[in-house]
Structures are given as structure tokens and as C-alpha cells.
Amino acid sequence: MAGRKTGFGLTQRNRGNDVSSALDSFLDKWRDRWPEWTFVERFVAEGDRARAVAWFALLQEFDDILNATGDTTPQDAKLAWWGEELRSWAAQRSRHPLGRVLEPVRAPWDQLADALPSLMDAREPPTDAAQARKVLAQYAAAAAAVEAAVFNSKLSPAAAEALTTQMLALRVQENAASVPQTFSNEMEWDKALQAAWPSRVAGPRPRRVYAVLARGRQQARIRGGEYQPSPAGLLWRSWWAARG
Structure with missing residues (x-):
């Protein structure tokens, strides 16, 4: 006899195994994009590693x-679905597999849910660097607040700005139309972002380590070469960033 269907279309009988498999698929999707993480996650506290991958996988969904x-x-x-889901996390009622890892954290999920619609407006090509940051400001502030709670750290005033810079730097790789109109090409915009991106960013340790990877990819684009980080160099930069 088939079991009762749940919100994911799973039966009660097979829900546990299937949700676990679905969670692994989301985590693995992010790991596949960031294979370097396996070298540097040792600089993240062991108790934070699972949450770090789940949190960054969630942000990748929004990106x-x-x-x-x-x-x-x-x-x-x-x-819109994610907005409803995040509000359910605030009440500790999740449907998405990532909620198994993140929902137990008492964080301002409602604030992040309220900020999600701003991402639709942020798709429009910005006129300049200031507007590129402004349209992401609400989302970045909400994400930084949740991130501080996820990793039980104090919210830094500069954390949202660091998160915005990383989003913009990664976005150039995905969408050339995201370059502000006042910049002549992607390279010029990349260089401007790099100049505004300190080698050690604000935020909890997982963010600082993640930023090392993202910044390294951007530096490779600016140099015009393939991104091939040496394990030793990656470990050194990540250790230094993790020190805070």
C-alpha cells in the first residue's frame, strides 16, 4: 500500500531516504562548483562544516x-516559493532538504524572505557601480544577518558589503549583462571589484575562507589565464583569512 504523500510528493514510508538523497544532491551541486573547498574546509570549525556547505548551497540557489x-x-x-519556505523555517517547519541542516538555527529567516523579491529588480543592468550595490543592499544585509546567526558570530557592519562584492564578482562570470553601463567591459568591472575587495573580508570564518576561493577565481580572470590554484597557495591564503 502506498504511503501518504507529503509536500515533496514523497510517501511517509520512503521520505527519510529520499530526503537524505535530495539533500546530498544539493550539497554535491555546490561542491561540484567549488571543488577547492575540500582543501580549505579544514580551517572551518568541524561543527560548522555541514552548515557552511548547506548555507552556501542555499545562497547559490538565489544567485x-x-x-x-x-x-x-x-x-x-x-x-516566491523560497520566500514561503524561509518563513516556514522561522517556525521550524521545513519542506526543502536544506532545511534539515539550516532550519534548526534560530536566524532572521523572515528578513531574508522579505528581501528575496529585490533580486528580481537586481537583474536589470545597473547604470554604475553604486547602483549595482544599492539594488543588492537589502538582500545582502538580510543574508549577512542570517549568516552571522548560522555561524554564531557577531554581525560585522561590513559583512553585507563583503557579501555584495562577492555576489557581483561571481555574477560577472554568469551574466555579462550585469556589468554596469559606465564600464566598457567585464575586465574593467572585474578590476574595480577587485580593488574594493580586501584580501581578508568581514564576516564569520566560513565566509572569509569562501571569499578566498571566489577572489582567486576573479584574479585568474583578470590575469586572463585559467584558474589553477596550487594547493599550497590555497592553503596558505585560507589559513591567513581564517585567522580573522
């Missing part, structure tokens, strides 16, 4: 929605 082009109706619907 993908932000970078959508063409008919964005499906992505916009997905964003």
Missing part, C-alpha cells in the same frame, strides 16, 4: 535565480 536570463517566470515562481 542562480538572480542570474537568470530570458523568460524568468519559472525562476520568479521559484523565488
Whole structure:
């Protein structure tokens, strides 16, 4: 006899195994994008490692929605669904597999949910660097607040700005149309972002280590070469960033 269906279309009988498999698929999707993480996660406290991957996987979902082009109706619907989901996390009632790791954290999930619609407006090509940051300000502030709670750290005043810089730097790789109109090309915008991106950013340790990887990729683009970090160099920069 088939079991009762749940919100994910799973039966009660097989829900445990299937949700565990779904969680692994989301985590692995982020790890596949950031294989370097396996070298540097040792600088993150062991108790934070699972949450770090889950949290960054969640942010990647939002980055993908932000970078959508063409008919964005499906992505916009997905964003609305995520808003409802995050509000359910605030009440500790999750449906998404990532909630198994993140929902138990008492964080301002409602604030992040309220900020998600701003990502739709942020898709429009900005006129200049200031506007590029301004349209992401609400989302970045909410994400930084949740991130501080996820890693039980004090919220730094500069954390949202660091998160914004990383989002913009990664977005250039995905969508050339995201370059502000006052910049002539992607390289010029990359260089401006790099100049505003300190080698050690504000935020909890997982963010600081993650930023080392993202910044390294951007530096490779600026140099015009393939991103091939040496394990020794990666370990050194990550250790230094992790020190705070």
C-alpha cells in the first residue's frame, strides 16, 4: 500500500531516504562548483562544516535565480516559493532538504524572505557601480544577518558589503549583462571589484575562507589565464583569512 504523500510528493514510508538523497544532491551541486573547498574546509570549525556547505548551497540557489536570463517566470515562481519556505523555517517547519541542516538555527529567516523579491529588480543592468550595490543592499544585509546567526558570530557592519562584492564578482562570470553601463567591459568591472575587495573580508570564518576561493577565481580572470590554484597557495591564503 502506498504511503501518504507529503509536500515533496514523497510517501511517509520512503521520505527519510529520499530526503537524505535530495539533500546530498544539493550539497554535491555546490561542491561540484567549488571543488577547492575540500582543501580549505579544514580551517572551518568541524561543527560548522555541514552548515557552511548547506548555507552556501542555499545562497547559490538565489544567485542562480538572480542570474537568470530570458523568460524568468519559472525562476520568479521559484523565488516566491523560497520566500514561503524561509518563513516556514522561522517556525521550524521545513519542506526543502536544506532545511534539515539550516532550519534548526534560530536566524532572521523572515528578513531574508522579505528581501528575496529585490533580486528580481537586481537583474536589470545597473547604470554604475553604486547602483549595482544599492539594488543588492537589502538582500545582502538580510543574508549577512542570517549568516552571522548560522555561524554564531557577531554581525560585522561590513559583512553585507563583503557579501555584495562577492555576489557581483561571481555574477560577472554568469551574466555579462550585469556589468554596469559606465564600464566598457567585464575586465574593467572585474578590476574595480577587485580593488574594493580586501584580501581578508568581514564576516564569520566560513565566509572569509569562501571569499578566498571566489577572489582567486576573479584574479585568474583578470590575469586572463585559467584558474589553477596550487594547493599550497590555497592553503596558505585560507589559513591567513581564517585567522580573522
